[in-house]
Amino acid sequence: MKSVRISALRKLRLDAKGRPVTDDGYDEHAAAVTSTAAVLTGAGYGTPLSWQTEIAHRLPYGYTQYADLTMRAPDAGVPAMLLEVDRANEPVDDRYNDWFELLAPKADKEKAARRQGAAVHDFRLWSRICPATGREGYVPVAFVFTGKTAAQRESRMRRLEQAARRCFAGTPYPWAGFTAVDYHQAVPVVVTELERITADPVGAAGRVWRRLGRDEWQTLSEALDNPDGERLYRMEEEQSRRRQVKRKVAEREAQRPVCTRCGTKFTDERWQSVIQTSWRSTGDNLCGPCWKEDVDRAEAERAARREAEEAAVREAAEADAKKGRGLFGRRR
Known part of the structure; x- marks a missing residue:
């Protein structure tokens, strides 16, 4: 171990009375x-x-x-x-x-x-x-x-x-x-x-x-x-992050709307569409399928009314046409 530099001599230690302390040398x-x-x-x-x-x-x-x-x-x-x-x-x-x-x-x-x-x-x-x-x-x-x-x-x-x-x-x-x-x-x-x-x-x-x-x-x-x-x-830290994510998901699920008609929870898409709508309607408390059912029913009713109105207009026009032929259509 020639390359290991040996520590130098330590200083002489004295006690409180100035006497050398017996110590390892x-x-x-x-x-x-x-x-x-x-x-x-x-x-x-x-x-x-x-x-x-x-x-x-x-x-x-x-x-x-x-x-x-x-x-x-x-x-x-x-x-x-x-x-x-x-x-x-x-x-x-x-x-x-x-x-x-x-x-x-x-x-x-x-x-x-x-x-x-x-x-x-x-x-x-x-x-x-x-x-x-x-x-x-x-x-x-x-x-x-x-x-x-x-x-x-x-x-x-x-x-x-x-x-x-x-x-x-x-x-x-x-x-x-x-x-x-x-x-x-x-x-x-x-x-x-x-x-x-x-x-x-x-x-x-x-x-x-x-x-x-x-x-x-x-x-x-x-x-x-x-x-x-x-x-x-x-x-x-990763476990804590996962717990936070899980807690936020649970909190969000607790706030998720439920359809007032069938009791089904809103899908994310339906929930987002209700949130983004600038106006509120009576259908906002319905899930997607129930809302679509109401929309389809309303559309069918509107279509039926249009058809009835168009039929009434046609009948009135035909009646007027028949009336006109009765007055002028026969020569004396």
Whole structure:
């Protein structure tokens, strides 16, 4: 692992009385960092050349968060991931969320404040430095615990889970009927143990990762995926759309007119013709067939009246003609 740059010596830590704090030294922590890079590389996550150590993440309030390792493994589905190697002796907190929320230089603060979901990422500093994650949320952060006892490591994981919940939990969508979670502005945090990785037959490629907020151990890809996030949201959005369409259809059907003569519901064509008619008639409460029956009957009656009138006119004309012949048609 000559190409893996070992993290630098950490500063001497002093207690409140100025006495050196008994702590793991450079050799133990650096060895754990190197071992972590080695087992991940062995599982296909990046190459020895794709690792960097002690990357500084400067915050505006004078604090700098250093990542023990930065992994880039796009071929394994992890474009970037920050790793912290914890020998169960460091403070449990996570300031990465503060760094992810930093605006990029010259970013429009007002526009950024109006953006929702992933749209705000374009205004953030991290998106100018790190590659796109390929998933919802910020660049994932992994905590690799090692040393002490299994119970102590488990305790550390639970403490981290409690302390960092606001960063990784995501936000429920406010719409009724949606159970999906909005992870677009959340930090995906996964944990593992170096001892667990080395004990697994397939190493870091096995089910040795746990996403904070979940109980099961998964592969890294499974742990980083968000089945209850964007994917579920799109599914529930489509279901909501279908429910709305169904509800509108039901509401429209409830308003559909019924023929007052035969009780049949109006067809769409008949209903539309009544709606579009600029004047109202007594037939508007009848369905198409009943209305046509009335129209045909009225037309037949009009035709019969016309025929009767025409016949009467003919008879009158014939009577006049006969009368005229009676007066002048015979010579004396």
